[in-house]
Amino acid sequence: MYFCTIFDDMETKRETYEALMPQIEALVNGETDSIANMANVAAVLHAAFGFWWTGFYRVTGEGLQELVLGPFQGPMACTRIPYGKGVCGTAWQRGETVIVPDVHAFAGHIACSSESKSEIVVPIWQDGEVIAVLDIDSKDYNTFDETDKIYLEQIAKIISKTR
Numbered sequence: 001m002y003f004c005t006i007f008d009d010m011e012t013k014r015e016t017y018e019a020l021m022p023q024i025e026a027l028v029n030g031e032t033d034s035i036a037n038m039a040n041v042a043a044v045l046h047a048a049f050g051f052w053w054t055g056f057y058r059v060t061g062e063g064l065q066e067l068v069l070g071p072f073q074g075p076m077a078c079t080r081i082p083y084g085k086g087v088c089g090t091a092w093q094r095g096e097t098v099i100v101p102d103v104h105a106f107a108g109h110i111a112c113s114s115e116s117k118s119e120i121v122v123p124i125w126q127d128g129e130v131i132a133v134l135d136i137d138s139k140d141y142n143t144f145d146e147t148d149k150i151y152l153e154q155i156a157k158i159i160s161k162t163r
């Protein structure tokens with residue numbers, strides 16, 4: 001069943017994440033393959049929040065200098081993003097979550113879709129290295145805030161326990 005949650009206030013968003021966390025934990029803990037886990041986590045988040053695009057880019061490719069498209073939900077997307085490029089490559093380079101309230105105001109934003117208006121990118125760490133990023137796009141401006149950052153970083157940690 002596909003559903004979309006409209007948020008009236010921050011509490012509702014927090015409650016949705018709180019309800020999702022045990023499900024995500026159970027899903028991921030039952031499977032050791034990280035690509036399978038990324039696929040299910042993208043599906044769960046996408047359905048719960050009705051995001052425009054929800055997915056992962058993995059650090060792979062030539063000399064581990066590129067992010068390559070991984071499991072996702074939503075319209076087709078760019079397949080390769082170099083280190084330091086776009087919001088995804090910037091989050092990888094900085095090693096921290098990047099919240100973009102208005103993608104048009106982010107210099108170097110890579111527009112995979114003209115529908116995307118705001119974005120959050122969360123790095124996933126393993127053994128001191130960023131091994132992937134979780135990237136979420138919204139059709140609305142100012143969708144992502146500290147609440148998303150807190151919960152999505154927890155989800156990134158859960159995923160990072162699998163290979």
Ligand code: SME
Binds near residue numbers: 085111112137
């Ligand atoms: N906007 C991203 C590219 C990936 S798509 O949003 C799916 C970026 O600037 O890195």
